Amino acid sequence: MEASSLNNTLSNRILIMTAVEAEREAVQRGLGDTAGQRFDVQLAGVGPASAAARTALLLARGSYDLVISAGIGGGFEPHAAPGSIVLSDRIIAADLGSGTPEHGFISVDELGFGSSIILPDTAYLDRLTSVMRDAGLTVHTGPVLTVSTTTGSAETTAALIQRIPDASAEGMEGFGVAEAARLMDVPVLEIRAISNKVGPRDRDSWRIPEALKALTLASSLLPEVL
Numbered sequence: 001m002e003a004s005s006l007n008n009t010l011s012n013r014i015l016i017m018t019a020v021e022a023e024r025e026a027v028q029r030g031l032g033d034t035a036g037q038r039f040d041v042q043l044a045g046v047g048p049a050s051a052a053a054r055t056a057l058l059l060a061r062g063s064y065d066l067v068i069s070a071g072i073g074g075g076f077e078p079h080a081a082p083g084s085i086v087l088s089d090r091i092i093a094a095d096l097g098s099g100t101p102e103h104g105f106i107s108v109d110e111l112g113f114g115s116s117i118i119l120p121d122t123a124y125l126d127r128l129t130s131v132m133r134d135a136g137l138t139v140h141t142g143p144v145l146t147v148s149t150t151t152g153s154a155e156t157t158a159a160l161i162q163r164i165p166d167a168s169a170e171g172m173e174g175f176g177v178a179e180a181a182r183l184m185d186v187p188v189l190e191i192r193a194i195s196n197k198v199g200p201r202d203r204d205s206w207r208i209p210e211a212l213k214a215l216t217l218a219s220s221l222l223p224e225v226l
């Protein structure tokens, strides 16, 4: 059963998890002071393990109606250019599985050890997409991959696209946040503001200020939708 959706009451409480403080501040800036009572913006730390642990702890301590993993991320060409927003329609643990000499990567799903895909709340996702587009943001909806190691070469990028052809963005926390949400039966969303292309690592080309600005603008629209 989908744990959703679109209640849009003033009493909705929403937990937003970001990896680092700069992202937390960008989200908080967008939400402004008035949203403070409904929105709780907290640090997940970097990577899926920290994100899952910290999200689960917060969900166990408080009562929330929705959890959002938000932050900057890498964008897969041609879907997501730096400065744009990707809203996840599938939150995928892209490196959760086993490497094999014969068949390459085999996911946990194929191995029979669980699921590497968590679906976000579709009603919120559709509404957010249209409100963000109406506000002038460039928004793409597609799979966001969660990785423990950022993709840093053309070969690993190509391998991911071969497995997940519509891969749109990459981050390091989404699946951890979503796994905690699934455990607690709370709906989830993932928002990535694109700071860099997924591919050969070139830190100097990361457009972090632009991505944080887009994250702030995207966050400013959340109170209207959620």
Ligand SMILES: O=C(O)c1cccc(C(=O)CC[C@H]2O[C@@H](n3cnc4c(=O)[nH]cnc43)[C@H](O)[C@@H]2O)c1
Residues within 6 Å of the ligand: 019, 020, 022, 023, 045, 046, 047, 071, 072, 073, 074, 075, 147, 149, 150, 151, 170, 171, 172, 173, 195, 196, 197, 198, 208
């Ligand atoms: O250096 C800074 O000023 C700065 C400001 C805000 C955020 C950062 C980060 O490095 C955030 C790390 C966070 O970003 C995600 N991320 C960004 N690009 C990628 C990528 O290409 N592949 C995977 N993850 C990416 C990730 O979720 C990290 O936790 C720095």
